[in-house]
Ligand SMILES: Nc1ncnc2c1ncn2[C@@H]1O[C@H](COP(=O)(O)OP(=O)(O)OP(=O)(O)O)[C@@H](O)[C@H]1O
């Protein structure tokens with residue numbers, strides 16, 4: 001990726017929380033690494049965290065999620081385990097370093113889309129609980145859009161799969177719909193990306209860095 005500028009970013013009172021969301025194989029991790037690399041090149045201190053696997057304890061909880069899922073756990077149990085994993089991730093990794101930007105590869109919208117899919121009445125209570133216990137709310141969400149055919153092609157090309165990756169078209173559509181509705185809750189602004197090309201990426205980066213500078217000039 002092109003090195004745009006190397007001026008020193010302004011000091012910030014708190015990190016900018018950038019969340020990358022989307023269904024499995026939508027390109028979140030690829031995009032997150034490009035964004036991290038570009039921001040680092042511009043002199044930002046950046047931390048990239050993968051929810052739910054991005055800290056030692058979170059990884060243990062993720063393995064528990066997979067194990068109990070295999071045994072047919074109650075969906076609410078799965079919900080609480082994802083919250084537990086995120087709590088560990090936040091406390092072990094997110095709140096410990098002095099950084100300008102934290103990029104989360106998945107965050108609270110994933111829980112709405114996957115665990116609370118058909119329970120829109122539970123979304124606000126969940127968000128309030130998250131806000132109360134962690135205080136870490138997204139400043140911007142980048143939503144990676146994907147069609148079902150591409151999902152299937154990318155899924156088939158994968159060597160390693162877990163139960164979350166094996167979903168029917170109906171389940172895929174339900175998760176997407178939940179994402180779309182959750183993004184309308186005004187938790188934070190969001191940008192939608194779909195098959196990102198180089199030019200679109202440069203524009204996206206400009207948008208992101210403008211928002212980061214804007215936040216630091218308002219603290
Ligand atoms: N813009 C793109 N164009 C074409 N292929 C892409 C693009 N972005 C990602 N891919 C490919 O799609 C696959 C999934 O990408 P990636 O791992 O980044 O997605 P993800 O959303 O993080 O997936 P998961 O949710 O399973 O972790 C990879 O094989 C990657 O190379």
Ligand SMILES: Cc1cn([C@H]2C[C@H](O)[C@@H](COP(=O)(O)O)O2)c(=O)[nH]c1=O
Nearest residue numbers: 024051052082106107110111114164165
């Ligand atoms: C954070 C979070 C994740 N999930 C699911 C979604 C994915 O299938 C896996 C995580 O693996 P990936 O490599 O990021 O695709 O976990 C979930 O169901 N709920 C959540 O809150």
